Amino acid sequence: MPGFELFGEEERKEVNDVLETGILMRYGFDGPRKGIWKSKELESEICKRFGSSYAQLTSSGTAALTTAMAALGIGAGDEVIMPAFTFVASFEAVLSMGAIPVLVDIDKTLTLSPDAVRAAITPKTKCIMPVHMCGSMADLEALQTICNEHKLILLEDACQSIGGTYKGKALGTIGDAGTFSFDFVKTITCGEGGVVMTNHKDVYVKSDAFTDHGHDHLGVDRGADLHPFLGYNFRISELHAAVGLAQIKKLDNFLAIQKKNNQILRSYIEQIPGVSFRLVPDPAGDSYSFLTWFLPSQMKTEKVIEALKKEGILAGNFYWYANNWHYIRKWDHLKNSKSLYPLSAEQQKALIDLQHNNFEKSDDIMSKCISTAISLTWTEDQVHEKGARLFLVLQQALS
Ligand SMILES: *Cc1c(COP(=O)(O)O)cnc(C)c1O
Numbered sequence: 038m039p040g041f042e043l044f045g046e047e048e049r050k051e052v053n054d055v056l057e058t059g060i061l062m063r064y065g066f067d068g069p070r071k072g073i074w075k076s077k078e079l080e081s082e083i084c085k086r087f088g089s090s091y092a093q094l095t096s097s098g099t100a101a102l103t104t105a106m107a108a109l110g111i112g113a114g115d116e117v118i119m120p121a122f123t124f125v126a127s128f129e130a131v132l133s134m135g136a137i138p139v140l141v142d143i144d145k146t147l148t149l150s151p152d153a154v155r156a157a158i159t160p161k162t163k164c165i166m167p168v169h170m171c172g173s174m175a176d177l178e179a180l181q182t183i184c185n186e187h188k189l190i191l192l193e194d195a196c197q198s199i200g201g202t203y204k205g206k207a208l209g210t211i212g213d214a215g216t217f218s219f220d221f222v223k224t225i226t227c228g229e230g231g232v233v234m235t236n237h238k239d240v241y242v243k244s245d246a247f248t249d250h251g252h253d254h255l256g257v258d259r260g261a262d263l264h265p266f267l268g269y270n271f272r273i274s275e276l277h278a279a280v281g282l283a284q285i286k287k288l289d290n291f292l293a294i295q296k297k298n299n300q301i302l303r304s305y306i307e308q309i310p311g312v313s314f315r316l317v318p319d320p321a322g323d324s325y326s327f328l329t330w331f332l333p334s335q336m337k338t339e340k341v342i343e344a345l346k347k348e349g350i351l352a353g354n355f356y357w358y359a360n361n362w363h364y365i366r367k368w369d370h371l372k373n374s375k376s377l378y379p380l381s382a383e384q385q386k387a388l389i390d391l392q393h394n395n396f397e398k399s400d401d402i403m404s405k406c407i408s409t410a411i412s413l414t415w416t417e418d419q420v421h422e423k424g425a426r427l428f429l430v431l432q433q434a435l436s
Pocket residue numbers: 097098099100123124126127168194196197218219220230231
């Protein structure tokens with residue numbers, strides 16, 4: 038799965054280009070930088086590779102989500118519908134904008150259930166934010182239809198599904214805006230970084246300024262830029278962008294390895310009666326960074342997890358239901374509205390209300406779900422060996 042596994046000469050070369058000039062900032066210093074513009078180059082590669090009209094790099098995926106929301110005009114009191122299974126960054130970004138995260142059930146796609154989304158719409162709903170978890174996608178057609186009917190914004194959190202597609206289009210380029218994360222464990226990495234992609238020029242122009250203190254980037258130099266609106270510093274550095282530039286050139290290779298390893302592993306697991314797989318709305322678009330499978334019951338799933346632990350092969354197999362980071366069940370800080378600074382009264386109420394929400398449908402899915410992370414460094418022999426061991430553990434645990 039993560040690009041850091043295949044870090045090497047190419048990354049060092051790109052970073053060295055920046056170290057030669059010492060210009061670590063992405064804007065300005067036109068003379069001393071001697072034509073080295075790694076951030077601009079990476080943005081242009083992202084547009085080309087993913088078919089997005091515009092791309093704005095940021096300092097993280099969280100910053101990308103925050104920037105996208107600002108540029109789309111999502112703020113105080115607006116409700117953003119998002120799934121109960123995601124990474125904490127999705128609701129952190131919503132809260133930081135003064136908006137209200139409305140967490141709803143997932144379905145067997147492991148992403149937003151369109152029915153749950155419909156049921157959660159209120160006059161305050163402004164945006165639907167599908168999160169394409171673990172390398173595969175939400176039912177974007179159904180969600181787009183809901184957005185059209187209710188005049189809502191579609192913002193894709195594609196941070197975990199770089200290289201995935203839906204009906205031929207790259208995930209993250211289908212909604213009004215979409216984001217990737219390039220943090221250290223994502224499919225391609227900058228060390229830290231992220232990007233906002235959009236096909237709307239105004240969303241891009243706003244994102245560009247918002248990530249750099251509101252600078253319009255139209256002056257003859259930085260000092261002459263105007264500030265048409267407030268912004269923050271969510272800039273990426275040239276060193277980080279340089280790493281990403283080397284990584285994006287390897288993406289197709291990463292995806293080919295993921296697909297091969299994923300399919301071999303699957304061929305072992307699918308022989309076990311009672312095991313089923315995650316629903317992928319467009320199977321051709323899976324990025325294959327994870328193989329996600331279901332067992333017949335929570336009890337059997339826990340038994341399998343115990344058996345994997347005992348065999349010493351639990352690493353890389355994620356039981357999200359019991360995980361502190363990805364599922365609402367363990368987000369006590371969120372459900373207790375534990376903020377260092379005062380949240381608005383309506384934000385606090387929405388968070389406390391989560392304690393009483395019913396996530397039975399999601400619990401039912403997540404309690405039987407295991408995701409296996411697909412490594413880029415496994416040899417073919419190793420994948421077969423892993424598959425065979427997993428097969429034996431499953432056969433024993435389920436008999
Ligand atoms: C990683 C991730 C993010 C945020 O990325 P950072 O770059 O770590 O801030 C957002 N959403 C999801 C689903 C992620 O997995």
